[in-house]
Amino acid sequence: VSCPFGAITDRSNIVAVIEALKSGEPVVATFAPAIEGHFGDANVGQLKAAIRKLGFTDVVEVSLGADATAWHEAQELKEAAESNRKMTTSCCPAFVNMIKQHFPQLLDNMSTTVSPMCAVSRMLKRENPETVTVFIGPCIAKKSETLDLNIKDNADYAMTFGEIRAMMRAKGVDLE
Numbered sequence: 309v310s311c312p313f314g315a316i317t318d319r320s321n322i323v324a325v326i327e328a329l330k331s332g333e334p335v336v337a338t339f340a341p342a343i344e345g346h347f348g349d350a351n352v353g354q355l356k357a358a359i360r361k362l363g364f365t366d367v368v369e370v371s372l373g374a375d376a377t378a379w380h381e382a383q384e385l386k387e388a389a390e391s392n393r394k395m396t397t398s399c400c401p402a403f404v405n406m407i408k409q410h411f412p413q414l415l416d417n418m419s420t421t422v423s424p425m426c427a428v429s430r431m432l433k434r435e436n437p438e439t440v441t442v443f444i445g446p447c448i449a450k451k452s453e454t455l456d457l458n459i460k461d462n463a464d465y466a467m468t469f470g471e472i473r474a475m476m477r478a479k480g481v482d483l484e
Contacts, residue, residue: 318448321465322475328440328464329363337364337472338428338463340445341371346469350483359444359472361481370443373427380421388417399423401453422459425450429463440464444472 328335337359347355356367377399388395398404398419407414422430429441443450443463450466453459476483 318451320471321467322471325442325465333438333440334365334436335440336366336368336432337442337444338368338370342446354483358476358481358483362475362479368428370424370428373424376427377421377424381419384419395419402449426459426462430461433461
C-alpha cells in the first residue's frame with residue numbers, strides 16, 4: 309500500500325480457497341501464532357470457531373510445527389558448528405529467496421529444515437492425503453513458499469490475516 313511504484317504486490321488465494329471449501333474435500337486452516345494480535349480482543353478459541361464457520365474442516369495452530377522445526381534446525385546447527393560452518397535459517401521464504409537470488413554462494417549454509425507451515429501441512433497430509441491445507445499468517449512471502457515445487461507436501465495455499473478477515477466479513481462471521 310505504501311509503495312509509490314506498486315512494486316510489491318501479491319495475488320489473493322481467496323477464490324481458490326473458496327473453491328476448495330466447496331469441493332467437499334477436507335480443507336484445514338493452519339494459522340500463525342501472531343493471529344491474536346491482528347484481531348483485537350478475539351482469543352484463539354473465538355478465531356478457530358470463526359474460521360470453522362467459513363467452512364474449514366478443522367483449524368490448527370502452526371506453533372505445533374514450530375517445535376518440530378526448531379528441533380530439526382538445532383540438530384543441523386549442531387552439525388554445522390562441529391564442522392566449523394555457519395548456518396542460516398530456512399523458515400522465512402523472503403530470506404530464502406534473497407539468498408537464492410543475490411547470495412547463491414551461501415546456499416550451502418542454509419538449513420534444509422522445512423518451515424513450521426510446511427511441517428504442519430505434512431503432518432496433516434500424512435493423516436489424510438486428501439487434505440487441502442491453507443496457511444493464514446501476516447506475511448505475503450508465505451505465498452511464494454507454497455508455490456515452490458521443490459518443497460514436497462507443503463501448504464496448498466497461503467492467505468494473509470486481511471484475506472481471512474475479508475472472508476469473514478463477506479460471510480457475516482462475527483468474532484464475538
